[in-house]
Amino acid sequence: MTExxxxxxxxxxxxxxxxxPTSGFRVIVREVVxxxxxxxxxxxxxxxxxxxxxxxxxxxxxxxxETNIIDAYYSWGTAGHFLGTxxxxxxxxxxxxxxxxxxxxxxxxxxxxxxxxxLLVGLISGYYGGYIDAVIMRIVDFIxxxxxxxxxxxxxSVIPHYTxxxxxxxxxxFGWTSTARYFRxxxxxxxxxxxxxxxxxxxxxxxxxxxxxxxPNITSMVxxxxxxxxxxxxxxxxxxxxxxxxxxxxxxxxxxxxxFANDPVNVVSRPWLWLPATILLLVISLSINYVxxxxxxxxxxxxxxx
Amino acid sequence: MWxxxxxxxxxxxxxxxxxxxxVFFLAKMMPGDPFSGQINPxxxxxxIEALKRAAGLYDPVPVQxxxxxxxxxxxxxxxxxxxxxxxxxxxxxxxxxxxxxxLFSTVISYSIAIPMGISAGRHQDEWQDQxxxxxxxxxxxxxxxxxxxxxIWLFGFTLGWFPISGSISxxxxxxxxxxxxxxxxxxxxxTLVALITTxxxxxxxxxxxVDNKVEDYVRTAHSKGVPEKVVFNKHILRNSLLPIxxxxxxxxxxxxxxxxxVESVFSYPGMGKLFLDSIGQRDYTTLTALILIxxxxxxxxxxxxxxxxxxxxxxxxxx
Numbered sequence: 001m002t003e004x005x006x007x008x009x010x011x012x013x014x015x016x017x018x019x020x021p022t023s024g025f026r027v028i029v030r031e032v033v034x035x036x037x038x039x040x041x042x043x044x045x046x047x048x049x050x051x052x053x054x055x056x057x058x059x060x061x062x063x064x065x066e067t068n069i070i071d072a073y074y075s076w077g078t079a080g081h082f083l084g085t086x087x088x089x090x091x092x093x094x095x096x097x098x099x100x101x102x103x104x105x106x107x108x109x110x111x112x113x114x115x116x117x118x119l120l121v122g123l124i125s126g127y128y129g130g131y132i133d134a135v136i137m138r139i140v141d142f143i144x145x146x147x148x149x150x151x152x153x154x155x156x157s158v159i160p161h162y163t164x165x166x167x168x169x170x171x172x173x174f175g176w177t178s179t180a181r182y183f184r185x186x187x188x189x190x191x192x193x194x195x196x197x198x199x200x201x202x203x204x205x206x207x208x209x210x211x212x213x214x215x216p217n218i219t220s221m222v223x224x225x226x227x228x229x230x231x232x233x234x235x236x237x238x239x240x241x242x243x244x245x246x247x248x249x250x251x252x253x254x255x256x257x258x259x260f261a262n263d264p265v266n267v268v269s270r271p272w273l274w275l276p277a278t279i280l281l282l283v284i285s286l287s288i289n290y291v292x293x294x295x296x297x298x299x300x301x302x303x304x305x306x
Numbered sequence: 307m308w309x310x311x312x313x314x315x316x317x318x319x320x321x322x323x324x325x326x327x328x329v330f331f332l333a334k335m336m337p338g339d340p341f342s343g344q345i346n347p348x349x350x351x352x353x354i355e356a357l358k359r360a361a362g363l364y365d366p367v368p369v370q371x372x373x374x375x376x377x378x379x380x381x382x383x384x385x386x387x388x389x390x391x392x393x394x395x396x397x398x399x400x401x402x403x404x405x406x407x408x409l410f411s412t413v414i415s416y417s418i419a420i421p422m423g424i425s426a427g428r429h430q431d432e433w434q435d436q437x438x439x440x441x442x443x444x445x446x447x448x449x450x451x452x453x454x455x456x457x458i459w460l461f462g463f464t465l466g467w468f469p470i471s472g473s474i475s476x477x478x479x480x481x482x483x484x485x486x487x488x489x490x491x492x493x494x495x496x497t498l499v500a501l502i503t504t505x506x507x508x509x510x511x512x513x514x515x516v517d518n519k520v521e522d523y524v525r526t527a528h529s530k531g532v533p534e535k536v537v538f539n540k541h542i543l544r545n546s547l548l549p550i551x552x553x554x555x556x557x558x559x560x561x562x563x564x565x566x567x568v569e570s571v572f573s574y575p576g577m578g579k580l581f582l583d584s585i586g587q588r589d590y591t592t593l594t595a596l597i598l599i600x601x602x603x604x605x606x607x608x609x610x611x612x613x614x615x616x617x618x619x620x621x622x623x624x625x
Contacts, residue, residue, distance in 0.1 A: 142321055145608055147600035149563055150581055151332065154593060157585055158336050235449035242451055243570050243582060261455045262570075264470060268463050278455060282448055289447035 031298030038294035041287035048284060052104065055097040084272040086260070090252075092272060099252040100280060106168060106247070107234035113172040114233075115226055118179025123210045125180065126187025133184070140177045148174040149240075156245040164247055171236055179225060186221060190214050220299045227295055231288035238281055254281050310616045318605055325601045326378070330371050333594040383595040388587045393595045397577065403473045404569070404576035407499075408561045410492045414500035415557065419507035420550075426508065427515025427546065428538065438508060445502050450564060454571040457498045468494040471573035495572040503560055507550050514546030548618040555611025559604045 033039055084092050125136040155170050156162065190196060199209050234254075240246040241255020242262075257277035260266045266273050358364065365373075377384070383393040426438035445453075462470040468490070469475065475487045518524060519542060527537045566578030573579065577596060584592040 142324060145321065145601070145604045146325070146328075147563060147597060147604055149566060150593075150597050150600055153581075153585055154332060154336070154597065231447065239449050239451055239567060243567065245585075258452070258455065261459070264463070267455075267459055271459075274455070278452055282452055285448045285452075286444065289443065293443065 031294065035294050035297075038291055041290040041294075044283060044287045045291065048100065048280075048287075049104070052097050052101040056101045059094055059098060084270075086257075086273055092257070092276065095252045095257060096254075096276060096280060099254045099257055099277065100284070102164075102247060102251055103234055103237050103241070103254040103281075104230075104284075106164065106171075106237045106253075107230050109165075109168040110171045110175055110233040110237070111226055111229045113168065114175040114179050114229060115222065117172070117176040119183055119215075119222065121176070121180040122183025123187055123214065126184040127191060127206065127210050127214065129188065129191065136180075137184070140180055143174060143177045146174070152240060153243070153245045156240065162248055164251065167237070167240075167247060171233065171240075175229070175233065175236075179229065182225060183218065183221070186218055187214055190217060220295075224292060224296045224299050227288060227292035231285050231292065234281075234288075235285060307616065311613050314609060314612050314616075318609055321605055322602070325605070326375060326598070327371070329594055329598045329601065330374055332597065333590065334367075336590040336593070337588075378598075383598075384591040386584075386589050386592050388584075388589040388592075393592050396592060397580065397595060397599065400575055400577045400580045403574065404562075404565050404578065406488070407492055407496055407568075407574065407576060408558070408565065410489075410496035411499040411503065411561060412557060414497055415503045416507065418500060419504035420511065420547075422504060423508040423511025423550075424515065424543065427512040427519075430512075430516055430519075435512075438512070442505050442508060446505050450499075450502050451567045451571060453502060454495070454498055454568055457494060458571060461494055473575050491574070495568050495574055499561065499564060499568050503557055503564075506553050506556065506560075510550045510553055511546055514549055515542055518542045518545050551614050551618050553611070554614060555607040555609070558610070559607035562600060562603055562607070 086092060086095065121136060121140075125133045152170050152174065156167065159166050159170075195213060196209060199213055204213075237246060238253065238255035238258065241253045242259045244259060246255050247253050254277050258274050258281065260270070260273035261278070381394060383397070385391065386393055386396055389396060422438050422441070426435040429435050458470055461467050473488060473491050474484065475491070524537060524541055527541050532541075565576055566581055568574070569576045569579040570582055577599070581593065581596045581600075584590075584596070
C-alpha cells in the first residue's frame, strides 16, 4: 500500500465530495475504474464467470464426466478436442468449464457462510465487549490454532454420503474465525463513537444499533473482505482437491485437473491435462486479489474522509 | 517477564485439553480398530470380540479417553493398523526430514525477507518498494501448490536441475555423499517454500521502518546531526527488527501446515507426506497421532511467538 497514492486518492475523493456527496460504494467503484490494472482484472473475472457459468449451461454435467477410454489422452488440438482429453477420454475444455464453475461455486458458498457467521459474531463480540467478547474470542483463538487442513482432510474422508455441501461446511468451520476477528476489531472502535452513544441515549435497541447503524458503516469493509475471501476459499478448495480430498470424485474441479500433475508422466508428456487449469487458477486468484486490493485502497481513501 | 510466560503457559493448558478431546473424538469417528488389519477368513469372530473387549474398546468413553491420555504421557501413541509398528517410531523417522526441510526454508526465508523488507521500507514508493509489493501480492494471492507445481515442472522436469522426489538419492554413500544428496533434495522445495513465506516478515519490517521514520526520536537524531546512515542502521532498523522476531512462531506454524502440500508435490518423505499416505491407507492411529502433533506444535508456535513478543516489547508485559 503506497502512502503517497493514498494521499492523492484522498485529495481526489475530497474534490469530488465538494461537487456532489457520493455514497461510499460509488466512490469505491470510481476508484477501481480509474485504476487500469484493476479494471483489466475485473473484466477478466467477468469474462471467466461468463465463460464458465454461461458455458456450463450448454453442457450436460453427466456427459462431461462420462468416461470413454478409447479417447483417452488425446493431445491438444487432436480429434476435435481443443485442449485434448484426460485419462477417461473427457474433453479438457469441458472439464475446465465445469471444474472452474464448481470451484468458484464452492468458494462462493464458503464465503457466504463465513461472512455471515463472522460478521454476526464480530458485531456481537465487538459491540457488547466484556464477558461475551472474552468467551467468543477464546473460542475463535482455539479454532485458529487447530491444524485446519489435516482435520479437513480427515473429515472429508470419514463423512458418510459425502456431498459438496459437506465440503462447504467443513471449510467454513475453520474460515469464519478470521472474519469475526477482523470485524470485531472494527466494531470495537465504533462502539464509543458519538453516533452509537447518541443512538443508545435515545433508546434504540442494541439490535437496531448493530444492524442499522454500525453495519452500514462497515459495508465497504465487508465488500473488500468478501472479495479477498472468495479468492482465498477458491485456493483452499483447489488445494484440497489437488491432494485428492475435495469434492466427490465424480464432480470435476480445477483442483482435480491440476492434480494430474501428481503423476510425473503427466507432468512431462501430457501438460495439456494440468497446465491450462493451473494457469486458469493463477489468473483467477491474481485478478480477484487485485480487485480486492484496489477496493481496499479505495476503501482507505473513503475512510479518511470520515 | 516470567509472570507473563507462566500465565501464557497456563492459558495453553485448557487449549491442550480441548485439543486432546477433539482429537480423541475424531479418532472415534474413524472406522476400524487395532484388530481390523489382523482379521482373515480363519479367525473366529468371537475371538476378535474377546480381544476387543480385552483391549477396552467397549469401555465407557471417558474411561477410554483417560487411558488414551495416560498412554500419551507414557509416550505411547498406539500401533499403526497397517504397518504394525509403534506410531512414534513411524513419525520420528519422518519428523527428522520435515525438520530439516523447515529449517532450510526458515533460514532462506529470513535471509531473503530481511533485505527485501529493508529495501522496501528505505526506498518507500520507489521502484524497489513497488517490486517488493508486486512480489508480495503474487505470493499472497496464488495458492502455494501452484508455485510448487510450476517449480517442479520447470526446474525439476524441464531443466533437470533438481531431483523431483525423495529426500536422498539411493546410491548416496559416505557422510559427505549422504549430506550432499540430502541438501540437494531439499534445495528446490525449501527455496520455493521460503519464497512464499517471506510475505509476513517483509510486511512487518517494511511497515516498521515506514512508521519509525517519522517518529520523534528519529527527528531528534537528525537534528543532532547524526549521519543519515547511522540514523537508519542504529535507530530505525533496530526498532523495526524487533517485531519480526515475534513472527518466528507464526512462520514455524505456517511451515508445518504447509509441509503437507510441499511434501506431497515433491514426494518428500516428511510428516505431511506420512499424513497423506496414512489417510490413503486408512491408517487411523497414525492419523490421530499426527493431528495431535500438528495441533500441539501449532500451540507451541503461538506460545513461542507470544513469549518472544513479550521479551522484545516490554509494553505487552505491563498489560
